[in-house]
Amino acid sequence: MTGQNTVLGKSVRLDAIRKSYGTTTVLRDLSLDIPAGCFCTLLGSSGSGKSTLLKLIAGFETPDAGVIRIGGNDVGKVPVNRRNIGMVFQNYALFPHMSVRHNVSFGLDMRRISPGESARRVDEALEMVGLDDLADRRPRDLSGGQQQRVALARALVIRPDILLMDEPLGALDRALRQTLQVQIRVIQKELGITVIFVTHDQEEALHMSDQIVLMRQGAIEQAGSPWELYRQPKNRFVASFLDECNYVELPSGPAGIRPARLRLGADARTQDHVMSGRVERVTFLGANMRVTARVGQADVVALVPTENEPDRFSVGQLVEIGFADADVMPIA
Amino acid sequence: MSRESAVPRRGRLRAAVMRRGAAWVALPPTLFLAALFALPVLRLLILSFSDPAGPFSPYWRIVDIPAYRTALLTTVGIGGLVTVLSVLLAYPVAYLMATVPPRVARLLGLCVLLPFWTSALVRTTAWIILLQRYGVLNTLLVDSHLLRHPVSFVYNLSGVLIGMSHVLMPFIVFPLYNAFRGIDQNLIHAAETLGAGPTTLCRRVFLPLTAPGVAAGATIVFMSALGYYITPALMGGPAQTMVAQLISFNVEEQLDWAMAGALSVVMLLASLLIFFLFQAVFGLDRLFGDAAPSGRGVVPFAVGARGRSASGRAMLVLGGAVLLFLLAPVLIVFPMSVGSSPFLSFPPQHLSLRWYHELLARPQWLASAWNSLQVAAIAVPGATLLGTMAALGVSRLRGGLARGLEVLFILPMIVPPIILAVGLYYQMVPLGLIRGHWGLGLGHIVIALPFVFLSAQAALRGFDRNLERAALGLGASWPTMFRRVMLPAIGPGVAAGAIFAFITSFDDVILALFLTDVRGRTLPRLIYENVSEEISPTITAVAVLVILLTLLTLLLNVFFQKDTR
């Protein structure tokens, strides 16, 4: 799509949203600000309420309390089909009885766009996702990745105010997932659209997002940029959710330290903090080795480059473990 | 071929038997149907060319004589109207079933099936009581001032349409229900986010996605409607004479067998054409199985958290009304049977068991019920045995032979019963089989066999062939394996088939009209003779007892099926 078609997405603001099904409370007074044009990822384990939140924003469900604003307007009374929202589902949800072209043009038909204009925009959208030569196929004749791209084109072609994606890549294999991650991100940046993206894969969240919202049992544990969540986690839950983390007790208080920031052996001695431990396990991971060592009562995990000495550490060996002040993450 | 090969050949034969296993068991049911189904139907067809005025003269008469031409058009017209009406009525019920919790849906499903399994005569009788000029409906409408003068809803087109849609509707409700259940909730959500409102949703998503199910059901309805005999005969007027009635008229009144044969040929060709079209387009599996599409992550659609839309609520009310329509005739006979007035007035003024006493006082009712049971005692074991053998045999075969036999075993439920009845009559009279119960018993085996076949076939599909191989591998002989491993597994399916065989035999009237004499007449035939003259309140008591028996049998089936899960 060319620059003149660029649509700027709208901001989303959630204010004290509460939702329960029967006696189970799924969302507890959740508030969140998503600026326009932001790629926001909802991250959290299964059952944390990500999909429910998405359904509330889309309008499939109504909150028990709280206000949802899209572009500053309260959408509480706006039905789903008037919210101008794009949505991409994990199982694609393509209309099985329509060709790819008709799937994509469906939303334009609803908006009574003239046939010529509609055809132009459908072609444009299909080209954007790289499927312009499959326009006349039925969804069942496409691979999973192709189906998901059709779903993306169908959601984007209506120029939605916000794009909601619920684990859109969950059913795809790893390589395809990575390709599509990049593709989605490129398109999002180009269009300047606001995306709310649900995943429970922390790597995916780190790769794609401007903002990550980590949820736990219906509440926000921490929200911020990937860097903030990775390097300045508020608590152990956040620290461990995004990556493996060691916890140590320093004079300044409890702290976390990522395995890759630990130095072992001779390198350790020059660091600000040095401990000693006994190697318990060594796992070869390719570029790195994962060394588990016993320090006092606790296990400490370090990732060290393999380099050319695969036998640098052996089980039972005593080893020095060091790290720098700059890599310490104070944790409440 | 040299002599030495005799011994190895026997070995080869044994190997073939082992490999094909029990495929030979399909032979007895095949021979049975050849003798008592294919042969009589064929002879009837050949008879159509035996007219003294020339081989094609009956066919020319069908085209020439206005009465026949009209009857053909009427038949097609009524078939079409019934099909359209059934589709229209089925939509709200199927939608209702798809949007209530599964438990309730199962209950509603039973309500839809109940009229289907209730004796055609009981249903027809009840409808007449409800709809006739001084019947229940008219009383209600006139009393509430909705009508000034009573109107007759029976003995005319409306009667035929009501009676036939009532019983044929389930054929559409169930495929439609499955189609609704197969619609992914996310598809609805996707359409909504793209801007579709309720009307568009209905037109562009629901209708196209349910269309194949509806088309399959509608084909069956149309095909069955073409062969209808009892309902138009009892609930229609002279203007609603259908082809089946003309066949019967030519045999019984005119003794014009060539004409009856010619009409049968026309009807048979039409039915078979539709049947094979159906098979080509939808496949036989669609006939009764539920072809619910299933896929990864499909959440069956349900009413959203925002509640039903206005049109959704309207569908709900309509669905309820259709359910009432389905149950009304079955329910109405209960209060009517305990009234004391001989004029079938509604609501009954005084409660009494007068008609039940009357029933017991007249020996003909008990005698005919006893006849029915004796016929069923021939039909049920026969159909169960042969149907199971047929299913076992077909399950061992592959390719064209398997498909051909499958069609043969299903055909008796496709061919209009009037054709079979007339054909068997022609075949059995010279053999003296019409006296006694054997003639009708054998005829009932023919029409009940498909039910056992289908239900045993479904059970066999669920049977893991590796269990059989394991048992044989452990040293069991084939009969031992069958008795100890296979039979317990497919038993419930066979039992369900036997139950449907019983209901089929117990309810049949068309074959009974031709294949019994006065002494051997069955209960449905006696009811038919009573209803076609004048409806006396005794009939309501008979109807109640028949309905209760049917209900009991169906509950037995539920019980059998539950045992396996």
Ligand SMILES: Nc1ncnc2c1ncn2[C@@H]1O[C@H](COP(=O)(O)OP(=O)(O)OP(=O)(O)O)[C@@H](O)[C@H]1O
């Ligand atoms: N319609 C419903 N009725 C009752 N409970 C529900 C309903 N929908 C969701 N829940 C409950 O709400 C909680 C949150 O569900 P939700 O689908 O939002 O989780 P999620 O974060 O999307 O999980 P996942 O990663 O598995 O998709 C779960 O405990 C779930 O059981």
Ligand SMILES: [Mg+2]
């Ligand atoms: Mg979810």
